[in-house]
Amino acid sequence: MDSTALIKVENLSRFYQKHCAISQLSFSLEPGEVLGFLGPNGAGKSTTMQIITGNLAPSEGQVLIGGFDIIESPRQAKQLIGYLPEHPPVYREATVDEFLKYCAKLHRLKRPAIAPAMEQVKSDCGLNEVGHRLIGNLSKGYQQRVGIAQAIIHNPPVVILDEPTVGLDPIQIREIRSLIKTLGSERSVILSTHILSEVQATCDRVQIIREGKLIYKASIEMLEDQSSEHSIVVALKQPPGPERLAQLESVEQVETIDSNRFRLYFNTASPVESLIQESVAQQWGLFELIPDHRSLEDLFIELTQDDRAVDETGEPGS
C-alpha cells in the first residue's frame, strides 16, 4: 500500500462482546478519490466509519489518518477528517449560523477564518437562504445539508459520509449526490451506503463489505462492466420467428418473450447493427430495442451472497 495514503486501515477488528462486527479489515484511501463503501444493513459499515473517526475504539488493528494514529494522536488525526454520521449531529434548537459557527470553533478555526469558512460552506451546501432559521424547523434534506456543511467547515482533506441520502426524497437525493460529487473534486471522500446506484453516481472506487469482511474491491468501471449483461430485448411488428433471429451475426441464443418480443443473447460483439439492417431489408418492423442491463442490485445480491474472496487484482493501478 502507498505511504501517501490519506487513510490507512490495517487489520481492523471490532467485537461487541462476543459478536464480531468487523474482522481483519484493511484498505486505504488515496488523495482525491471517492470511495464507495457498500454493504447490506448491519454489515459493519457504520462501525468502520465510527472507528475511523474515533467514535469507537477498535478491538484490534490500526487506523492511520495522514500518518497520525487515531488512538495515539487523536487531535491531529481528527483535524484531518470531516464526519457526517448516520444521524446528522445537529442541534435542533440552534440556528444554522449559530451551529456552523460552533462547529468551526470546535475544529479550532481561528476567529478571522470563521466567517469566510461559513460563507464558503453555506454556498457550497446551498444553505444561504436558511442561515437564520432553526435547524429543527428545516426539512430532512436541509438538515442533511447542515450535517454535510458541519463536516467540511474546517476544510478537511477527508470527508466521511455515513449513508447521507437515507430518508430523503428523490429530488433531495439528487441534490445531495451532486453535492458529494463536488466534494469529491477537491477532497477524498468515503461514502457508505447500501444503494448501488448511489455508488455508481458518485464514486471512483467501490468496496463491498458483508458480515464484517471485505468481499469485493474494484474500480467503478469494473463494477459497471460486470453489471452489463450480454443481451438485448427487441420487439418486431412482423417477427420472422426465433430460428431466423438466431441466425443473425453473433447472436448466441434467442428467448421468446411474447409473440412480438424476443431476447437475444450475445457474447462478444453486439448484434444490433446486423439486426437493424436485416429488419429494414426484411421489413420486420422493428419498434423497440432495449439493451438489457443486469441491475446492479442483482450483482450486489450475488456478491453479498456468494462466498467470494476479495478480488485483489480488481484494484486500480495494480
Added chain:
Amino acid sequence: MILTIARREFTTMFLSPLAWVILGIMQTILGYMFLAQLDNYFTLQPQLLNLKNAPGVTDIVIASLFQLAAVILLMMMPLITMRTIAEEKRNKTLSLLISSPISMTEIVLGKFLGLFLFVVVLVSLLMLMPLSLYMGTELDAGKLFSIYLAMLLLLGSFAAIGLYLSSLTDNQTIAATSTFGALLMLWIIDWIGESIADSDSVVSYLSILQHHKSMLRGVFDSSDIAYYLILISAFLVLTIRQLDRERML
C-alpha cells in the same frame, strides 16, 4: 475550547423554558420566604436586644434563607443537569464533539463549566435579596461572602454529580431521578451519624449538609472547601472515564 463548549451549554439552557422556569420559581419561593423571615426577625428583635452576642440579621434571615434554598435546589438541580449528556446521547449529537479535535477532558470540563455558569447566575440572583437589606441596615460582608461561596460549592457538587449520572444514560428522566436520589442520599447520610452521636464519624464527614451548615454560619474551614473540591473533581474524572469507556463497549 472549554469555553466554547461551556458557552454553548449555557446558551442552550436558556433556549428552553426550563432554566427560566427554575429561576422564576426559585425567586418566587425564596422571595416569599425572605419576607417571612424578615417578619419573624422583627418579632424576635426585642428579645434579641437583651442577649449578649445576639445573632444578627445575617444569621437569622440570610443563613436560614440559603439553607432553605439549598434544599429546594437539591430538587431543582437534577432538572438542570439531566440533559447535559443524556440528551446528546439520545439525539446522537455527541459524535459531533467526539469527532472534533478535542479531548474528552475538554468536553466534560466545558459541560461542567456551562452548568457552573448557570449556578453562578442563579446564586447571584438569589443574593440580590439579602443585598437589598443594605438599604436599611448593616450586614456582615464576610458572612455574606462565605454564604455565597458555600452555595457555589454546594451547587457545583450537585452539578458534577448530575453530570456524571447524565453520562450514564440516554434517558433524561433516569438521569434526573438518579441524580435526585444520589443528592438526597448525600444529604441524609449523616442522620445515622447523629443517632450514633459521633459528629466526627465518617458518615458525618460525607454528608453534604454538614459542610454546608458550617459555611453558612460563616466558618471558613479549608476542610469543607476541600470536601467540595474533591467531590467535584472525583465526579468529573468519573464522567471523563465513563465517556472514554463507552467507545470500548
